Amino acid sequence: MAQSVEIGEIRLPVAEAFRISLENIRRRFTRVAITTASVTLGIAFFVSLMMMASFQAAAGGAGIQPYMYWLLFISLLVCGVGITNSMLIAVAERYKEIGTYKCLGALDRHILEMFLMEALLVGGIGGLTGYLVGLVAALVYAIANPGVGIANAVRAMISGNPSIPLGNLMPASVALFALGVGIAVLLSLIATLYPAYYAAKLNPAEALRYEI
Amino acid sequence: MALRYEYTVETEDLAKYYKMGAYIVKALDGVNVKIRRGEYVSIMGPSGAGKTTLFNMIGGLDRPTRGRVYIDEVDISKLDAYELAWLRARKIGYVFQTFNLIPVLTAIENVMLPMIFAGVRREERIRKARELLERVGLGDRLYHRPTELSGGQQQRVAIARALANDPAIILADEPTGNLDLQTGLEIINLLRQLNKEKMVTVVTATHDLKMIDVSDRIIYLRDGRVERIETRAEIAVEAEEA
Numbered sequence: 237m238a239q240s241v242e243i244g245e246i247r248l249p250v251a252e253a254f255r256i257s258l259e260n261i262r263r264r265f266t267r268v269a270i271t272t273a274s275v276t277l278g279i280a281f282f283v284s285l286m287m288m289a290s291f292q293a294a295a296g297g298a299g300i301q302p303y304m305y306w307l308l309f310i311s312l313l314v315c316g317v318g319i320t321n322s323m324l325i326a327v328a329e330r331y332k333e334i335g336t337y338k339c340l341g342a343l344d345r346h347i348l349e350m351f352l353m354e355a356l357l358v359g360g361i362g363g364l365t366g367y368l369v370g371l372v373a374a375l376v377y378a379i380a381n382p383g384v385g386i387a388n389a390v391r392a393m394i395s396g397n398p399s400i401p402l403g404n405l406m407p408a409s410v411a412l413f414a415l416g417v418g419i420a421v422l423l424s425l426i427a428t429l430y431p432a433y434y435a436a437k438l439n440p441a442e443a444l445r446y447e448i
Numbered sequence: 449m450a451l452r453y454e455y456t457v458e459t460e461d462l463a464k465y466y467k468m469g470a471y472i473v474k475a476l477d478g479v480n481v482k483i484r485r486g487e488y489v490s491i492m493g494p495s496g497a498g499k500t501t502l503f504n505m506i507g508g509l510d511r512p513t514r515g516r517v518y519i520d521e522v523d524i525s526k527l528d529a530y531e532l533a534w535l536r537a538r539k540i541g542y543v544f545q546t547f548n549l550i551p552v553l554t555a556i557e558n559v560m561l562p563m564i565f566a567g568v569r570r571e572e573r574i575r576k577a578r579e580l581l582e583r584v585g586l587g588d589r590l591y592h593r594p595t596e597l598s599g600g601q602q603q604r605v606a607i608a609r610a611l612a613n614d615p616a617i618i619l620a621d622e623p624t625g626n627l628d629l630q631t632g633l634e635i636i637n638l639l640r641q642l643n644k645e646k647m648v649t650v651v652t653a654t655h656d657l658k659m660i661d662v663s664d665r666i667i668y669l670r671d672g673r674v675e676r677i678e679t680r681a682e683i684a685v686e687a688e689e690a
Contacts, residue, residue: 243531244538245567252564256553263552263593336548339509340609341537341565343530441510444544445500 248346257353264326268358271322275362275424276369278315279416282308283370286400287393288377290408294392295384300399312423319358319427323351327435334435335443344436351432355424363420367413453520456617456649457483457506462515463672464501475501477672478515483651485616488643488662491653493669499653502669503621506651507540508532520616537565541610541648543639545622547602549594555581555605556590562612580608584638600631607638611646618643620652624659633658 261268285304293299327334334347378389397403402411462479465472476498483489491499504510505517508524517524519539527535541562542548549558559577568576581590584604594602603623610618620639624632640662643650652659660666668675 243534246530246533246537246565247567248565256550259552332546332548333550335509336542336544336550337561338533339507339536339540339542339548340562341533343533346565439510441504444509444548 246341246343248342248349250349253346253349253353257350257357260350260354261357267322267326267329268354271319271326272358272362272365274315274318274322275359275420276366278312278423279363279366279420280369280373281311282419283367283412283416284373284377286412287370287374287389287408290392290397290400291374291378291384291389293397293399294388294395297383300397312419316423316427319355319424320430323355323428323431324434326354327351327431330435331438331443331446334438335440335446338438338440338443347436347438348432351428351435352425355428355432356421359421359424360417362424363417366420367416370412370416371409453485453616455482455518456485456487456520457481457651458518458521459502459505460516460518462502462505462517463513464498464505464510465513474672476505476512479669479672479674481667481674481677483617483649485649486643486647488640488650488664489652490659490663490666491651491669492655492659492666493675495655497669498672499669500621501672503619503651503653506617507542507619508535533565537562538613539616541612541615541618543603543606543610543618543620543623545625547594547599547606547626549602549605549609551594554591554593555586555597555608558594558605559609559612562609566613568613576612577608580611581605583642584608598631599627600634603627603631603635604638607635607642611642611648614646615648617649617651620650620654622654622656623652624654624656629658632656636662 285308286300289300289304337347375386375389378384379386393409394407396406397408397411400408400411402414405411459479459481462476463474464476465474479502491502493499501510505512506519508519508527512525519535524532524535550561553561556574556577559580560573563573563576578590581587584607586601586604586608589597589601594605597605618639623639624635627635636656636658639650639652642648664680666678668677
């Protein structure tokens with residue numbers, strides 16, 4: 237038998253992967269919203285805790301304590317497990333779809349790319365909303381507490397704070413924004429790595445056989 | 449150049465065994481078939497005869513336990529993951545019982561998908577997808593999502609998608625299994641027309657007796673082996689005798 241085949245290129249441009257992920261998020265809004273909410277809560281907790289502590293510091297209080305980092309670490313861990321869980325469900329409900337993509341020529345890394353792209357978007361949106369929720373919560377706390385007050389809160393936000401990472405480079409509110417969104421994206425990507433890898437490695441014949 | 453290959457599909461002593469606990473299930477056990485370019489072949493047989501397993505082997509979706517599959521004279525067991533993906537994208541068009549459209553994408557986006565993987569330019573993708581959807585009678589449904597289409601319409605989109613990269617072969621696994629009688633007949637006729645028009649080889653795994661009328665040959669599978677192969681002439685004679 238002649239082995240005379242010219243194998244060409246197989247590709248999935250990033251723009252197309254992005255578009256497909258965006259459609260996935262739009263069309264499966266409820267599930268994605270729940271995943272995003274998990275990110276939002278984790279980041280909101282992080283941002284509000286840091287802000288409240290820096291408000292207190294501005295009002296002459298104790299400020300950021302080391303135990304808070306432990307608290308934040310645990311809360312983000314819980315958040316990460318939640319994302320992993322919900323991404324595993326997302327993979328399970330798309331077994332057949334993944335099989336179909338592979339039939340149409342998708343490589344393992346294209347499947348990986350699509351899920352990670354989704355994680356990136358979920359992380360980005362979750363980080364953004366988480367920051368806003370945390371900010372509002374911290375401001376409500378400042379207003380409700382006569383001992384802190386809005387004046388101290390604003391002063392803490394616009395000035396640097398060396399006890400926050402990046403806080404000596406920029407105002408505390410900006411540093412917390414960068415940290416919040418950064419952590420959210422990183423967390424979402426790490427948590428999705430295993431589910432996405434699992435999806436990418438699925439055997440197409442088995443994935444197609446799967447009935448939901 | 450395109451007519452270089454006499455056989456689009458050829459299998460040699462093809463076998464697939466599955467381990468089920470202590471038992472070994474022989475889904476396919478030494479299947480030899482040759483399918484000519486441009487032929488319309490139906491694979492028939494009872495449930496569990498190995499139709500879907502044969503479909504998966506020919507489609508490069510699963511690896512055989514023993515034996516060889518040649519698509520356009522290329523031994524696909526020798527291909528790596530990248531080459532196999534290329535083969536699936538360019539040489540094979542798949543049609544499924546459950547249509548398997550990507551639910552979040554519109555009809556035209558579904559048809560464009562294989563062309564994205566094959567690296568076709570965007571303008572050309574749109575032109576070709578539109579042309580194919582018009583050909584299968586869905587020129588007015590380009591921007592509908594699968595949930596907004598009937599079963600028959602979804603299967604038409606799937607057929608258009610299968611043809612997107614001008615494959616050598618269309619593999620259809622029970623393409624009429626989820627359709628009513630009339631719609632099923634329309635899908636069968638469409639496959640047959642496209643088979644003649646585009647000289648694309650069509651292989652269907654089916655229970656559907658309506659498929660007999662349009663098939664050039666029918667391969668009967670039983671217990672993982674080829675029981676008999678009938679050509680259309682023989683079927684016609686049988687029908688007269690009956």
